[in-house]
Amino acid sequence: MEFIGKRQPLTAAGLGDALEHLGLQAAEAAVIWAVVEVETSGVTQGCGFRLDGRPQILFERHIFRRETQRRFDRRAPHLSGPQGGYGGLGSQYAKLEEALALCDAEGLGPEPALRSASWGLGQIMGFNAELAGFASAAALVDAMRDGEDAQILAMARFLRSRNLHAPLRRRDWAAFARGYNGPAYAQNQYDIKLEQSYVRLASGSLPNLQLRAAQIALLYLGFAPGKIDGVIGQRTRNALNGFRLQAGLPPGSDLDGPCYVALCDKAGVRP
Structure with a gap:
């Protein structure tokens, strides 16, 4: 089977659709980011795609x-x-x-x-395809190939179908963890990790979607930006500097407009 599709990064519209499906406001984005961060920490390192563009x-x-x-x-x-x-x-x-x-x-x-x-981002099991809004696992995979917008919406649909949006809206992390991660959630401190992540993100540390898209573009181009988190750490700066030198742009480690456009064009990313 072919597992490489459009492999597009998450957009503001895609994030907004997922939040709306969960009954959350835009100002509550830290809730869904906390789930994504904790769920992807061991498997996807913050990104719904691998280096080669296949879904995680x-x-x-x-x-x-x-x-x-x-x-x-x-x-x-x-x-x-x-x-x-x-x-x-x-x-x-x-x-x-x-x-x-x-x-x-x-x-x-x-x-x-x-x-x-x-x-993908939410690590939705193929056998849960119908709960995520798809007729089959193959249909789920087709959507997952094309972009993180579809991946995060599939996660939101799954959570809604299991009534897990309710504890999210209450910030009842233990109830959410029990439903999403299973009865043994406490062994891995899943609820504690969710709460800690949420508190940090809600304090103003939300991912910058433009920077996050740039990190994914750098990943596809082999520049090793580190974790895909929408935060400009040293590894991302090093990767940006490497790309700028290769692309013939002025040296530096910042993501300015010309660098962003060149990076997205080269990687085939259209955020």
Whole structure:
């Protein structure tokens, strides 16, 4: 399957759609940013896409085992088995492709494999495609390929379908964590991380979407901007300086207008 689409960064319109779907005001953007930050910290490093432009995923072998009625347990225990054994982030698509090939050989179609991975900014499981507003996991993946706007809206739809927008609006992080992360959420201090992230973001540390788009463009071009967080730290400054030198722009580490336009054009990003 083709997993590279338009791979566009999050826009103000996309963020606004997600907030509206959750019944949140624009001034409450820190709520959804806190969820994105905590949910992506271990998998996506703040971005819905990988360096190569494919959506961020995590393949879960215990889900694949369930989706295929354990038919591949003996043949491919690294793909079909108990919970755990996720492997490194770099191996996730290799596992997914292998699972797709197994399903194709058995005439199962792509759904069992696609349903067994979590996708994008919100790491929405493929088997939750309908709750996220899609007819199938394949349809969810098609949307995820094209941009973070679709990724964050899918997350918002999923949260709304599970009535998890209500604890978000109350800032009841424990209730939200229980519903989103499972009953063992406290073991990973998921609720505490959410609250801490929210307090920091609400104090005025919200991501700058233009800078965040530039970081994603730098990522695609191989300049290693660090975490995709919309904050201009030293790694982002170093990456900007490297790009400016390569593009023939005046040296520096700031994101001015000419640099932003050149960067987005070169990376094919249209925020």
